[in-house]
Amino acid sequence: MGKTIVEKILAKATGQTSVKVGDVVEPLVDVAMSHENGALVINQFLEVYKGTELEPKVWDPSKIAIIFDHRVPAESAKTATNQKKIREFVSAQGITKFHDIRGDQGGICHQILPENGYIRPGYIVVGTDSHTTSHGALGAFSFGIGATEMASVWTLGTVLNVEVPGTIKVIVTGELPKFVSPKDIILNLIGKLSAQGANFKVIEFHGNTIRKMSTSGRLVLCNMAVEAGATSGIVPPDEETVRYLREEAGVKDKLDMIVPDADAIYEQVVEIDASKLTPQIACPHTVDNVKAIDKVSGVKVNQIVIGSCTNGRIDDIEIAASILKGKKVAEGTRMLIFPASWKIYKEAMTRGYLMDLINAGAMIMNPGCGCCLGVHQGALGDKEVSLSTTNRNFKGRQGNPNSDVYLCSPAVAAASAITGEITDPRIGVN
Amino acid sequence: MKTKVVLKLGDDISTDAIYPGRFMATVLPSETPQYAFIDYKEFNSKLISKQIAPNSVIVANNNFGCGSSREQAASTLKGWELIIIAKNFARIFLQNSCNLGLRTIICPDIEANENDELEITEKEVKNITSGKKFAIEPLPKARQAIIDAGGLIAYTRKKLMEKAAAV
Numbered sequence: 001m002g003k004t005i006v007e008k009i010l011a012k013a014t015g016q017t018s019v020k021v022g023d024v025v026e027p028l029v030d031v032a033m034s035h036e037n038g039a040l041v042i043n044q045f046l047e048v049y050k051g052t053e054l055e056p057k058v059w060d061p062s063k064i065a066i067i068f069d070h071r072v073p074a075e076s077a078k079t080a081t082n083q084k085k086i087r088e089f090v091s092a093q094g095i096t097k098f099h100d101i102r103g104d105q106g107g108i109c110h111q112i113l114p115e116n117g118y119i120r121p122g123y124i125v126v127g128t129d130s131h132t133t134s135h136g137a138l139g140a141f142s143f144g145i146g147a148t149e150m151a152s153v154w155t156l157g158t159v160l161n162v163e164v165p166g167t168i169k170v171i172v173t174g175e176l177p178k179f180v181s182p183k184d185i186i187l188n189l190i191g192k193l194s195a196q197g198a199n200f201k202v203i204e205f206h207g208n209t210i211r212k213m214s215t216s217g218r219l220v221l222c223n224m225a226v227e228a229g230a231t232s233g234i235v236p237p238d239e240e241t242v243r244y245l246r247e248e249a250g251v252k253d254k255l256d257m258i259v260p261d262a263d264a265i266y267e268q269v270v271e272i273d274a275s276k277l278t279p280q281i282a283c284p285h286t287v288d289n290v291k292a293i294d295k296v297s298g299v300k301v302n303q304i305v306i307g308s309c310t311n312g313r314i315d316d317i318e319i320a321a322s323i324l325k326g327k328k329v330a331e332g333t334r335m336l337i338f339p340a341s342w343k344i345y346k347e348a349m350t351r352g353y354l355m356d357l358i359n360a361g362a363m364i365m366n367p368g369c370g371c372c373l374g375v376h377q378g379a380l381g382d383k384e385v386s387l388s389t390t391n392r393n394f395k396g397r398q399g400n401p402n403s404d405v406y407l408c409s410p411a412v413a414a415a416s417a418i419t420g421e422i423t424d425p426r427i428g429v430n
Numbered sequence: 431m432k433t434k435v436v437l438k439l440g441d442d443i444s445t446d447a448i449y450p451g452r453f454m455a456t457v458l459p460s461e462t463p464q465y466a467f468i469d470y471k472e473f474n475s476k477l478i479s480k481q482i483a484p485n486s487v488i489v490a491n492n493n494f495g496c497g498s499s500r501e502q503a504a505s506t507l508k509g510w511e512l513i514i515i516a517k518n519f520a521r522i523f524l525q526n527s528c529n530l531g532l533r534t535i536i537c538p539d540i541e542a543n544e545n546d547e548l549e550i551t552e553k554e555v556k557n558i559t560s561g562k563k564f565a566i567e568p569l570p571k572a573r574q575a576i577i578d579a580g581g582l583i584a585y586t587r588k589k590l591m592e593k594a595a596a597v
């Protein structure tokens with residue numbers, strides 16, 4: 001009987017010949033990622049050791065990654081103190097994959113991990129962040145956990161009591177039309193499945209559209225898989241995975257290209273014809289409230305955001321710059337660009353995109369999560385509307401429960417910046 | 431156990447609703463309860479002024495706790511010793527709750543309104559006010575094992591000691 005990719009990865013990570021859906025396993029972890037919430041992980045980790053007379057020591061400091069991104073630079077004394085506490089722990093424990101608030105190494109955790117070659121096909125990756133699903137883009141089984149669960153991983157090097165999840169196979173075929181992007185594929189899929197349609201399940205992405213898609217696009221799909229409730233999204237690794245890891249992430253060692261069997265058993269199969277897709281918008285206040293753009297065109301927007309672990313990469317900034325070059329952001333509309341890492345920032349600067357965007361009236365912000373989670377930078381006023389390439393639009397997500405957040409692709413965000421209202425780039429851009 | 435519904439919610443209650451991101455710099459379980467459902471002003475002020483007894487119930491529909499992995503969403507409710515009954519829960523929230531000892535009850539057909547009196551037994555929730563009974567779905571077995579061990583900290587500590595003894 002054929003196996004899904006996650007069944008195969010979990011079999012390998014537990015040293016078994018095979019596992020099946022519903023088995024409870026304890027996989028070895030390859031990468032354990034945290035960000036500022038590492039402060040809580042440290043607290044829980046020390047709790048575990050309480051009363052044991054053992055010296056608190058993480059299982060493997062080379063497998064723990066900590067990236068400051070959610071509130072950089074610190075917005076409050078409290079955050080700065082948490083960051084200080086983490087820095088001290090990192091140095092005491094000898095944790096190596098640490099990315100501090102620095103222009104030569106910083107960025108959003110879900111960009112830093114792939115960009116630095118920390119992720120490989122077949123890996124088990126856990127993170128104290130729900131969008132840890134992102135790293136499935138490189139063929140890893142990668143999922144979010146809470147801080148106490150991470151403290152357990154830091155102690156033992158395994159994730160306790162993982163129930164092998166069932167898998168939904170999503171097949172995407174056909175060529176994406178101009179100005180339609182991976183973001184529109186995933187928004188469309190979330191609309192179809194609903195916010196809980198993939199709860200406790202994995203989404204495996206297949207089809208010729210995925211095979212032709214860059215790793216950047218695959219990261220968008222896997223990143224937002226969690227918005228359908230999925231434990232993880234995953235793309236079986238292929239030539240593009242190898243190209244990305246070798247050329248962009250500088251990985252030299254041998255890769256273990258685990259792929260699913262052709263006769264694997266899936267719980268559900270969903271097919272999407274990419275050639276028929278139009279730009280999609282997730283409307284307030286749930287990510288599965290997805291509409292085709294013609295249903296919401298004309299909604300006035302006060303703030304436009306391009307960034308986040310979903311759409312803050314170089315191809316996203318490129319399309320925004322190409323649409324905005326020589327144009328102006330509408331009066332009364334603010335546009336904020338958050339490159340997902342400093343590496344991307346520098347590339348966008350070298351290629352001249354940042355200059356085009358600044359001249360159009362956009363603000364270039366420092367890499368990090370920025371206003372994605374509403375704690376830092378770019379707050380919205382009461383009754384204001386944000387149009388954003390980020391991944392969540394829950395009430396209050398961008399800091400103000402009395403505001404509306406719409407989610408879209410970078411092309412839609414850029415076209416809408418010019419008009420100050422939600423605008424279809426296929427019509428609005430000449 | 432007899433108890434009462436103190437808040438009735440709908441589908442897809444996100445962790446941003448339970449514990450908004452703007453309070454995420456507060457991490458310690460002892461400090462998080464004050465922000466529970468802070469944008470639901472009336473309910474939050476009832477909690478703060480201790481008008482809500484421990485073991486009171488929040489009833490929700492599908493996908494309670496969707497969104498972020500922030501553990502504060504579980505610790506903030508655990509801090510008030512609330513019980514959450516929902517048709518189903520989002521995965522990470524359910525795991526965090528089991529890890530921290532927040533009581534979550536999966537009850538796929540639950541019907542209850544604010545102020546309804548409930549009686550919770552091992553297998554069912556009885557709505558005393560309406561007279562209807564609703565079956566409880568067991569928690570995933572992997573989670574139940576952690577609850578039985580007294581939470582994930584205790585469970586991990588036990589495994590750590592076994593490991594240390596084996597060396």
Ligand code: SF4
Pocket residue numbers: 069070108109110129131308309310368369372373390391
């Ligand atoms: S960019 Fe937004 S979604 Fe991504 S890790 Fe940061 S806060 Fe989370």
